[in-house]
Amino acid sequence: MKESVSRKHPVLSTYGMVKGLCLFLGCLLLIVALFSITSVILLAEFGFYTGTFEATQKEVYTHMGKTMAEQTLRESYEKVCDPSDLTFQDIELYDRRINAELLRQFSTKNVLLTVSDSGGFIISSTYRGEAVQYEGETSIVLYEGPDNKRVERFIHFIIPAEKEGAGIFYVLDLWLAQVYGQRFALIAIGFISFVLFCILFAVLLRIAGHHPDEKEARLSVFDHMPTDVMIALYAVFTYFLIRLLLRVFESWDPVLIVPAALLILVFSPLILLFCMSFATRCKCRVLLKNTLLFYFLKGIWRVLCWIWTHALCPVGRTFHQVIAGLPIVWKTAMILFVISFGEFMALWFVPTRTKLLLYWLIESIVFAVALLFFALLMHRLKAGGEALVKGDLNHKIDEKQMVGDFRTHARHLNNISQGISHAVEERMRSEHFRTELISNVSHDIKTPLTTIISYINLLQQEKFESEAAKKYLDTLDRQSIRLKKLMEDLLEVSKASTGNLAILPAACELDVFLSQALGEYEDRMEKANLSPVLHIASPSCVILADGQLLWRVFDNLLSNVVKYAAPGTRVYLDLTQQNGRATLLFRNISKEELNIPAQDLLERFVRGDRSRHTEGSGLGLSIAQSLTELMGGELSLDIDGDLFKVSLTFPLHDAEPSA
């Protein structure tokens, strides 16, 4: 873990740098594109792309002049009076004080005005015969009252010729020439930066959420913010930004331009980040899941679920149980009653009801009797089915009392019960037959086997000249004994697996049992050069088992240990107790390689190929397992390399150990 992180780190940082660079370039391109496109639109409005330079220049001058004249006049009025108090009469009054103000304005706003009212009467003029560079006319409405009265002022403005480098119009001229020359370049810049931005934007969306060496996109800290909260924050931010921009465009106030520009600078990376986060959320499929609305709905759904399971369901279940518990005849009667009552109520409001009620009554009674009869038949069929389910195969439905389809169904049910009882009988017979067969066959084999063993023994007592004959006889002896053992095992496995074995359960103290069993095997263990290690974690473990059968289980397991454990190793026997169950664990190291799965060792007659030619039937483990299960325990095998583990688990016996 540590290693991989340290290995990843440089990759991560380069990747992060690339990401950051993309983001930065994206912002830059976005700003450039926005700026150029806005400029192009503005320029197009002023006719940069349609007219000659002079025409364009005139257009700009007109616009500038008008704006400046209107602004100057409005500001002058605002200087001499409070604009909110400006009334019709006041304007007349203030007209006289405007001239001085207009003159003062000229020092800053390089424009001269001649203001006249709607009648053509000149109120004020600051024009003193200067050389004219440009002149034009405009008007502003100063007041528009509810009584359909308005005060309008007509302005004739003059932009005087300027000395080089003196005023803003000279700068404007230079700027105009510059912009006019570059007007197509601006389109190109706008277009190219826009296209580049689109490409970068796509790249950013693609890499959003991805990290080096990780296939799937994953959410960053920022992405965990609920989507709707994020959208709301951006919406508020955007709203204020647009309002600010609108105000800037309205007034071109330098106080506002700087923060607006700053805001745009901040906004462009933020909007890009927003889009990236959006993309990441889409990739991780949490766009809708990670919203406050979703959490809210989920909470409501949980509450509803809780109400449903804890409040409505039990009530519904109780109701359902009550209904289901009713006999079918009663149910039918109830439904009939409800329907009849409804019909009766409906009929009650029919005007000529007496006759109709009579007919209805007759019809209802006939109908009800028929239905109740069918319900009764249904009830009998149901009872028959229930008896079948409970295993009462002798229950017969009386077909004579049935009608039509009900009778057919009853017959079918009766046939099923007959079929099943046949099958059960057959099964029991075959089971019995099988046990009998095994017992008889084994008896039949035992007799000749006894003869064989006896005569082999007799032969061994004879004096033979040939050494070979003696050897052959030994083989015969060994094999006949093996056959005997095999047959006994076979018989036992058949009895144990069919459960055909009398079990006499008694309280059995496992620690005592273990010491007894080890005592029985001590010599054999010593001979096989094995040292048993007994570990009793919980003494006084008492289980309920047939001691004799349990000993057979142990006998099988321990004789396996003696046969198959590697000499010079230890054999571990652990007794533990947990959750009301006692567990005995046998562990030993196998002499031979155990190249088969543990389960195969339990299958009858299957053994590791290596051990096939040793003595024993291969049934030992199988017998042990069957016997253990007969006594309510569990036997499981585990092979871990050469480590061979057998664990026996029995439920603990609650009663006090009987001495």
Add this chain to the structure above:
Amino acid sequence: MNILICDDERDIVAALEIYLRTEGYTTFCAYNGREALDILAREEVHLLLMDIMMPVMDGISAMTELRKTSNVPVILLTAKSEETDMVLGLNLGADDYVTKPFRPVELLARVRSQLRRFTRLGGTASDIGSDDTLLQVGNICMNDKKKVVSVDGEPVSLTPTEYDILRFLMQHPGEVFSPKELYRRVWGDNPFGAENTVAVHIRHLREKLEITPSEPRFLKVVWGQGYKMEQTATPKKGDASAQ
């Protein structure tokens, strides 16, 4: 000594004849229960070896018939290895049983044991004496005064510990003692994990006293509880020796 062999399998009868003759017994042969009863009526027989499943008359019926008149020891040869069959046979008056397929050695040992008991108990039972220092369970006798233990009259040599264990168990026949308890009573000491010793000693004892140590008739293991000496009815000729 005359021994009657009764089995429907002639080869087995023939083999047993050879074995018993080499041991010096006189043998009679019968091939079903009826024949056996006939021979028993005619001849003096000291021991009966009988199969259970036979044609004409099976071993159980023949033995039931026989027990009405005779106390001759009966060893059942049975192919049925179920515990219940043995118990049934012993309850009906058999003295011992051998399950097929048996090894001739084991059978001969049982024959010897039964014959010895029969002659000792039947004939000269008094030579053991009715001493209260004499303990007897089945074919195992212990004279605590002389410190001798005999099985079917044959002395058995025991180590002092084995002797003490055996005496304690024989003094309390039918009672089950846990290894700890046995240790405490015999060694007079606390075991502290020495229970295994008890188990080993018991096994040695069994090997010395029982004909087939893996299937003890008297010195029994009560698995998961302890050990006990089987309680037998007062030794009487022809009585069921164990259950």
